[in-house]
Amino acid sequence: MWCALLNWFGLDEGLSCYGIHELLVFAWTLQLSSQIKKFWKLGVISLIWALWTARNKCHFDDKTFIHQEILVFLKATFIEVDNSFPKMGHMDNKWKDYLVIWQMGVRPRVRPPPEMTSVYWSPPAYLWLKANSDGSAMEAPGRIYAGGVFRDWRGFVRGCFHVEGGLGFAFEAELLRVISAIQLAHRWGWNKLWFEADSSYVVHILSTKSTRVPWRFKAIWNQALLLLERIDYRISHIFREGNVPADIMASPHTPEGWWPFGVDLICDAVVRDLSVHSHVRCKF
Template identity: 55%
Template sequence: MANDWKEYLTLRELGVRSRSAPPPDYIDVHWWPPDLNWMKVNTDGSALGAPGRIFAGDVFRDHQAEVRGCFHVKGGSGFALEEELLAVIKAIAIAESRGWRKLWLESDSTYVVELLRKKLMEVPWRFLTSWKATIAFLNNFELRVSHIYREGNAAADIMAHNSRHEGW
């Protein structure tokens, strides 16, 4: 039962016993700043369709939660996984170019988090060269990788969605 009043009345008139749906589980979602001397980057991707135009956005913040940089990029056409990969590849390239060697990367894609943690090469072929370079960069980093729910990743989500509004 969907806990809808009309549905309840209909079922009652038909003599059907009903049970209410259990309440949803709630999870507290928090964004935490990184430790001193660490940089944290939240990454996100956005797609219009499947396949569709893909967009990525990242937000870099220091231990005081001050924004140290952000970007958004259009990535052509692709699928949801590709948008998330694009965001991570760009984030690590930027961190590497700026000399941020203690990096905490947070993504709302559990698959991308596992790819990074295990340094797996199971990515779409068109990203394979960039992904291999990204994994090679990680040898120069102290890296933390974590998953964050979409609700805690709002800043990166906004950056990814901003790419949509700049015309194609």
């Protein structure tokens, strides 16, 4: 029975020698397409139940073990679940997955093509500066980093920064980048600032001026909110694909500091933002 099930899914028959615990661990960790994986787990559990039921019938009811009945039961189970639950994932669009689906007798659910979206970085209005920033965290909790790039209406870099914030979580790294951008804008007297971030959390706390932040950032965030009242600012969201220079500045491998010009690390990304070619965002 186990060899038959493994053959349906194109797996090695030698796996039938596994103990039940090893088999269950293998079943839940095997890398398959979403549709195949769900039916594979269903097949393992259904076969365990079917064999146990058949054994009891043979032992207590003097029934005869007929392996073909169990195979029919498994396929009927696959078909019933496929009809009852339309959201069973998608197969990889490969011949191997199609053969597995055909063996089970269920409908192939072809993976839809990815949605392609163009992402543009656009310069700010005349005499405005756009502050793109990003944060990164190593593990949770781990060391947090923040970085950002200030660019004018011509797309020229007016400054970039990288700061480290000790141990923390990813959302604290997002908060750190906002605070750093506000402080630097105040230091250099930039009163027309357009904040752009790839984090909905950043957009939310800037839009609402929320004070619900971690206690260790409470004082410095309240100071940043006071500085923000002296700035004419806008807030917008951009996908990560259009926030590459800031993402580079937030990398743990970038040295800490402030530069009143564009560093070599981000030159190519800045030039790409100014070109006519957009970034492409793929959503599967």
